[in-house]
Every structure is written in C-alpha cells, then in structure tokens.
Amino acid sequence: MSELELGPVWLSLELAAVTVVVLLLLATPLAWWLAFTRARARVVIEAIVALPLVLPPTVLGFYLLILLGPAGGIGRFWAALSGSTLTFSFAGLVIASVIYSFPFAVQPLQTAFEGVGRAPLEAAATLGATPLQAFLRVASPAALRGYVSALVLSFAHTLGEFGVVLMVGGNIPGRTKVISIAVYEHVETLEYTQAHALAAGLLVFSFLVLVSIYALNRRMPVARP
Amino acid sequence: MATLTLDVVVEREGFELAVKQEIALERITALYGPSAAGKTTLLRVIAGLEERARGLVAFDGAVWQRGARQVPAHARRVGYVFQDARLFRHLSVEGNLRFAVRHAARRADPTSVIELSTVVRELDLSPLLPRRPASLSAGEQQRVAIGRALLTSPRLLLMDEPLSALDIGRKREIVPLLERLPEVFGVPVLYVTHNVDEVARLASDMLLLKAGRIVASGRVADVLERLDLDDLTGGRDAGAVLHVRVEADRRGAAALRLTEQRLHVPVARAGVGMPLRIRIHARDVALATERPRGLSIRNVLQARILRIDADEPINVDVLLDVDGQHLRSRITRDALEELKLEPGQAVFALIKSVALESTTPF
Numbered sequence: 084m085s086e087l088e089l090g091p092v093w094l095s096l097e098l099a100a101v102t103v104v105v106l107l108l109l110a111t112p113l114a115w116w117l118a119f120t121r122a123r124a125r126v127v128i129e130a131i132v133a134l135p136l137v138l139p140p141t142v143l144g145f146y147l148l149i150l151l152g153p154a155g156g157i158g159r160f161w162a163a164l165s166g167s168t169l170t171f172s173f174a175g176l177v178i179a180s181v182i183y184s185f186p187f188a189v190q191p192l193q194t195a196f197e198g199v200g201r202a203p204l205e206a207a208a209t210l211g212a213t214p215l216q217a218f219l220r221v222a223s224p225a226a227l228r229g230y231v232s233a234l235v236l237s238f239a240h241t242l243g244e245f246g247v248v249l250m251v252g253g254n255i256p257g258r259t260k261v262i263s264i265a266v267y268e269h270v271e272t273l274e275y276t277q278a279h280a281l282a283a284g285l286l287v288f289s290f291l292v293l294v295s296i297y298a299l300n301r302r303m304p305v306a307r308p
Numbered sequence: 309m310a311t312l313t314l315d316v317v318v319e320r321e322g323f324e325l326a327v328k329q330e331i332a333l334e335r336i337t338a339l340y341g342p343s344a345a346g347k348t349t350l351l352r353v354i355a356g357l358e359e360r361a362r363g364l365v366a367f368d369g370a371v372w373q374r375g376a377r378q379v380p381a382h383a384r385r386v387g388y389v390f391q392d393a394r395l396f397r398h399l400s401v402e403g404n405l406r407f408a409v410r411h412a413a414r415r416a417d418p419t420s421v422i423e424l425s426t427v428v429r430e431l432d433l434s435p436l437l438p439r440r441p442a443s444l445s446a447g448e449q450q451r452v453a454i455g456r457a458l459l460t461s462p463r464l465l466l467m468d469e470p471l472s473a474l475d476i477g478r479k480r481e482i483v484p485l486l487e488r489l490p491e492v493f494g495v496p497v498l499y500v501t502h503n504v505d506e507v508a509r510l511a512s513d514m515l516l517l518k519a520g521r522i523v524a525s526g527r528v529a530d531v532l533e534r535l536d537l538d539d540l541t542g543g544r545d546a547g548a549v550l551h552v553r554v555e556a557d558r559r560g561a562a563a564l565r566l567t568e569q570r571l572h573v574p575v576a577r578a579g580v581g582m583p584l585r586i587r588i589h590a591r592d593v594a595l596a597t598e599r600p601r602g603l604s605i606r607n608v609l610q611a612r613i614l615r616i617d618a619d620e621p622i623n624v625d626v627l628l629d630v631d632g633q634h635l636r637s638r639i640t641r642d643a644l645e646e647l648k649l650e651p652g653q654a655v656f657a658l659i660k661s662v663a664l665e666s667t668t669p670f
Contacts, residue, residue, distance in 0.1 A: 209382075210407060211408070
C-alpha cells in the first residue's frame with residue numbers, strides 16, 4: 084500500500100481554478116451577446132454552446148484528442164508556437180475543461196443578463212454611462228447571482244470530470260493525473276483505502292463549497308430590477 | 309428657447325412613425341395622443357434609444373442623428389424619466405443620484421451644472437437618500453427618478469407618462485413639482501401623456517400625435533378648443549381651458565377671476581392672486597338666451613357664440629367667447645333649433661360648479 088498522495092488533489096484544484104478564470108473571461112461576452120442580440124445566428128450558437136451537455140465525454144474527448152493532437156489544427160499551431168504537444172499536458176487539459184464546462188458558465192450568465200434586461204441599461208445610457216460602464220456598474224452587480232452560479236457550477240463540473248480528461252490527458256502524475264483519474268486508478272489496483280480517502284475528500288469538499296455558495300446566494304438581494 | 313428639429317421615420321411591424329416637425333421648446337411641451345400613437349417611440353428616438361430610427365434629429369444646432377448614424381444616448385445630454393422609474397435596485401437612492409452625477413460630469417458645461425444639493429432640496433429627497441428603491445412608494449420612486457435625470461444637467465428633459473403609475477393622492481404631490489421644473493432648473497420639458505387633464509394643467513404647448521403622425525401642434529388652449537380634433541382631445545370629455553386668477557379663497561367658497569367676470573368654486577387649491585388653469589368639459593356647459601332665474605347653478609357667464617359645429621347627428625358643439633377666452637358647450641341639436649342659436653349671438657353659459665372642481669383632478 085502506498086502513501087496517500089495529495090498531488091492529484093492539488094492538480095484538480097489548480098485545473099478547476101484556471102478553467103473557471105478562463106471560462107468567465109470567455110463566457111461573459113458570449114452570454115451578453117446571446118442575451119441581447121437579435122441576430123438569427125443566435126439559436127445556432129446556443130445549440131453549439133449546449134452540445135457538451137448532451138455529448139458523452141468520450142465523444143467530446145475523442146474529437147478534442149484529434150484536434151489538439153500534433154496532427155490536428157490547434158495542436159500543430161501550439162506545437163509550432165511552444166515546441167510541445169497539447170495532448171497529455173496541463174494546457175491541453177485546460178482547453179478541454181473549458182470546452183467541456185462551457186455551458187455551465189454561459190447559461191447562468193445568459194439567464195442573469197436576460198433577467199436584468201435592457202431597461203436598466205437604457206436608463207444608465209440616458210444618465211451618461213457608456214455601454215462598458217453600464218455593463219460594469221449596472222448589469223454586472225444586478226447579475227451577481229448569475230456570476231456566482233456560473234463560477235460554482237463550472238468549478239464543480241471541472242473538478243468532477245473524468246472521461247474527457249482520460250481521453251485528452253491520460254494519467255501522468257503531476258501533469259494530468261487529477262482526482263477522478265486517481266480514484267479510478269486506485270480502484271483498478273484494488274487500493275480501496277486511498278480511493279476512499281480521495282473520494283470522501285472530494286465529496287466533502289464539493290458539499291461544503293455548494294453549501295457555502297447557496298448560503299451566500301440566499302443572503303444576496305434578488306437583483307432583478 | 310431651444311429648438312428640436314425632427315425629420316424621422318421608425319418602421320416596425322404594422323406600425324410606422326413618421327414625424328417632420330420643428331419644435332420650439334419652452335417650459336413644458338406635451339406630447340399627447342391615444343395609446344399606441346407612437347408617443348413613447350418618438351421620445352426614445354429623441355433620446356437615442358431607438359436603433360431603428362432613420363432621419364434627422366437635431367437640438368439647438370447639435371445634430372444627434374443623420375440618416376442611420378446616431379449620437380449614442382450617453383453622449384446626448386438628455387434627461388429621461390421612464391414611466392416605470394427604472395431606479396437601480398442594487399444602489400441606494402443616494403447611489404442612484406450619484407450615478408448620474410458621476411457619469412454626467414464630463415459632458416456638462418460648467419455654467420449649467422445642476423447641483424446634487426439643489427435637487428435634494430427642491431424634490432425633498434433627503435429623507436429618502438439612504439433607502440433602497442424597492443422600499444419606496446411609486447410616487448417616491450418617480451421623484452427620485454426625476455431628480456436622477458436632472459442631475460445629468462440635461463439640456464432637454466424627456467418625461468414618459470411619469471404620473472401614470474400613481475394614484476390621485478400621489479399625483480397631487482408631484483404635479484406642483486413638475487410645474488416648477490422648467491423655472492427652477494432651467495430645462496425645457498417634453499412630456500408624454502395620454503391624459504388631457506395633465507396637458508391642460510401642466511403644458512404651455514402641445515403636439516398631438518395620432519397613428520405615428522403629428523396632426524396638430526401649438527398653444528394648448530388653441531389645440532384643445534379645435535372642434536375638429538374632438539375624437540383625439542377627449543370626445544365626450546372634450547372641453548376648453550380657461551386662464552383665471554384666484555381672487556378669494558375662503559372655506560368652501562373660492563372666486564376665480566376671468567377678465568370681467570368670475571367663477572365660483574368650493575376650493576381653489578392655489579393661493580389668492582395665483583394664476584390658475586382650469587378645464588371645463590363641454591358637456592358641463594349649458595346655454596340660455598336670457599339670464600335664468602331661480603336656478604341652482606351658480607356660475608352663469610355672459611358669452612358670445614363664435615362658431616357652431618353641427619357634424620354629429622344628436623349633439624352639436626358651440627364655441628363661445630367669454631371675456632376674450634374660449635369656452636365650449638355641447639348641447640343637443642333639438643335645443644340648438646329651439647333656441648335658434650347663431651354665430652355672433654349673445655348668450656349665457658351655465659356652468660355647474662361641480663364641473664369646475666373636477667377640472668383639477670390632481
């Protein structure tokens with residue numbers, strides 16, 4: 084029996100944190116656009132964003148493996164840029180996680196922005212606020228719940244992912260071996276004690292995060308104008 | 309006086325707004341018309357909130373829109389009071405007011421800045437400052453919204469039915485405040501309403517909008533007395549506006565002076581010597597060829613018939629001159645024929661006292 088390894092735990096947390104930051108940066112403008120656009124392309128974009136919800140992780144992982152691999156478009160570009168491959172690397176995992184968790188960030192934000200609506204933004208404009216100021220000082224505070232939901236859901240979803248990681252990242256300690264993979268490996272090798280420790284740890288941690296977020300959410304004023 | 313030049317078209321499914329008008333804005337100008345006439349749309353075009361607008365919008369030499377190119381709303385220096393107030397719920401009342409100050413600062417020229425302290429004092433907002441918009445009554449919210457719009461130091465204040473969400477009591481509170489806005493803050497107001505009593509009470513000039521077109525414009529008294537616009541200016545509620553001065557106001561008996569004659573009402577709701585605008589419905593004015601005796605009606609005015617409008621089968625409208633002002637009377641065709649009324653004839657106009665009271669519904 085080996086020592087309990089904490090490496091996968093830190094790697095999972097790091098992956099989830101980086102993924103959430105990237106996700107919020109990308110999802111916010113897209114959610115904003117989806118909430119307010121009158122373009123017909125909107126339904127197509129919404130469908131693409133929602134795809135990871137319905138596709139099996141292995142299908143998603145398979146396409147990502149091809150796309151990120153040295154022969155794929157993104158993989159070749161990355162290899163030319165950095166000299167290393169994207170597959171079986173932390174950077175590759177981040178890209179895969181961002182795509183995998185995209186709907187979990189976009190949808191709460193889009194719903195929140197739609198809830199805020201155009202009315203307060205128009206009011207802000209007549210008061211002299213530029214569109215960016217109106218976004219930062221009116222829409223974002225009013226959509227705070229949406230941000231919190233997006234953050235929690237995409238963080239938790241990234242922590243819990245397994246299939247996509249296995250396809251794209253494999254099982255390299257310190258680089259791609261996250262908690263879910265480690266648990267799987269421990270079970271495969273019948274190391275139930277380690278599996279228990281990691282599984283229970285993830286369970287308790289996830290539960291505590293969700294409880295504190297819901298408690299925080301409840302205390303926030305409903306920001307529907 | 310400021311001039312607003314409009315030559316705009318807004319096309320929507322099943323509706324087209326097309327307005328070509330030069331509007332001299334002085335004090336309060338009412339934009340009046342039935343619902344779905346396009347009043348709010350026109351106001352939004354002026355504010356820069358209507359993407360689909362095409363044409364020309366210019367204010368005092370500054371071009372706000374030419375063709376499809378629009379100066380964005382945030383750069384126009386227009387104050388806008390929305391029908392539903394639209395206060396920011398995540399900010400306190402003070403936060404809402406400071407939002408306007410903060411964002412308007414860079415676009416105002418220092419000579420015409422409206423100060424926070426002035427607005428708080430004039431609109432009596434200090435007790436509300438720390439409160440959240442959600443805890444305010446509809447009337448208080450509207451007062452804050454008016455203050456917030458003023459704090460952008462606008463060159464033009466647009467108001468979209470600011471009284472429509474309020475009950476009679478709240479209206480009474482806000483109307484005197486609205487009346488004083490142009491003087492106190494030096495801002496002309498364009499005021500959207502579908503309530504003809506509000507027009508008569510607040511506005512000096514008016515535009516009459518119907519199905520996306522301006523069908524009449526001018527001084528309020530001139531537009532309201534036009535018999536051909538009856539359907540738009542009130543139909544059954546049609547009437548005329550009289551300018552009077554409060555001569556006496558004792559408990560339960562006030563006297564309002566025209567030039568020569570006076571009217572008696574129970575309450576004047578204004579100080580002695582104050583000018584007052586009152587509206588008298590045509591259906592509340594009866595006519596007599598000689599001064600009647602033994603009558604419960606207390607207001608009998610000497611008048612001269614200017615015009616008789618007999619388009620309708622049952623009722624006719626009679627336009628009267630009373631001390632140089634215009635009054636309208638609606639009587640039956642039978643009565644007209646029996647009394648043999650003709651233009652130029654001297655008559656007595658009988659006005660129910662109660663009619664006068666209902667002319668100031670605020």
